[in-house]
Amino acid sequence: MDHHDGFREFVLARQQALMRTAYLLTGDAHLAEDLLQSVLIKVAGQWGKLSRGGNPEAYTRKALVNQYISWRRRPRPELPSAEVPERAAIGDDATLDRIVLRQALAKLGPRQRAVIVLRFWEDLTEAQAAEVLGCSVGTVKSQTHHALTRLRTIAPELAHLLNDPEIVEVSR
Incomplete structure (x- = not known):
């Protein structure tokens, strides 16, 4: 075997x-x-x-x-590219929300971004996210709260997504 x-x-x-x-x-x-x-x-x-x-x-x-x-x-040098990146055609609010959210996520620190991805995209519980991150549930709660607060500051145009009652409850 x-x-x-x-x-x-x-x-x-x-x-x-x-x-x-x-x-x-x-x-x-x-x-x-x-x-x-x-x-x-x-x-x-x-x-x-x-x-x-x-x-x-x-x-x-x-x-x-x-x-x-x-x-x-690790700092990585930026590499020049011969091609101009493609720009997405913005056709609806959902597409615009995804673009803005992706840009806002890129501005979060790696642990805050990881917490947001695990909690809201992967739909893990606080305990499951804590296990994946190797930290306490309290750390996951505080990182989630700080990350959502930062996202609200970075991208106020996403308020309709970030003010969902379920998300507000999670961040407390």
């Missing part, structure tokens, strides 16, 4: 969800691919242990967040 048995199936089954998380963390499709690939290499190395009794999904999510935070700590 190969110690990688089941790894391929895990990746095929969870790749889309993990890629979404990576994209929401990085805000860039190419960086998200790089992030996910580097994490999956680490997961493959631990697969024997994970498949025998660990939680591969939780381990992989935690590795994504940790790797993303690690990348954000």
Whole structure:
């Protein structure tokens, strides 16, 4: 029996969800691919242990967040590009909201951004997010509160999204 048995199936089954998380963390499709690939290499190395009794999904999510935070700590030089980035055609309010929200998320610190992604996109509970981030539930609560406050300051045009009663309750 190969110690990688089941790894391929895990990746095929969870790749889309993990890629979404990576994209929401990085805000860039190419960086998200790089992030996910580097994490999956680490997961493959631990697969024997994970498949025998660990939680591969939780381990992989935690590795994504940790790797993303690690990348954000290292300064990277900007690389010139011969191509001008494409601009999205703004056709409706939802599209505009997504663009503004993505830009606002990019201005958050890595841990605050991770908390917002895990709590609101991945729909994890405070306890689950705390486990992924390796911190206390209280830290998740305070980081969520501070991140939402910062988002309200950075992007007041998103007030209709950030003033949802459920979000207001979570941030208290």
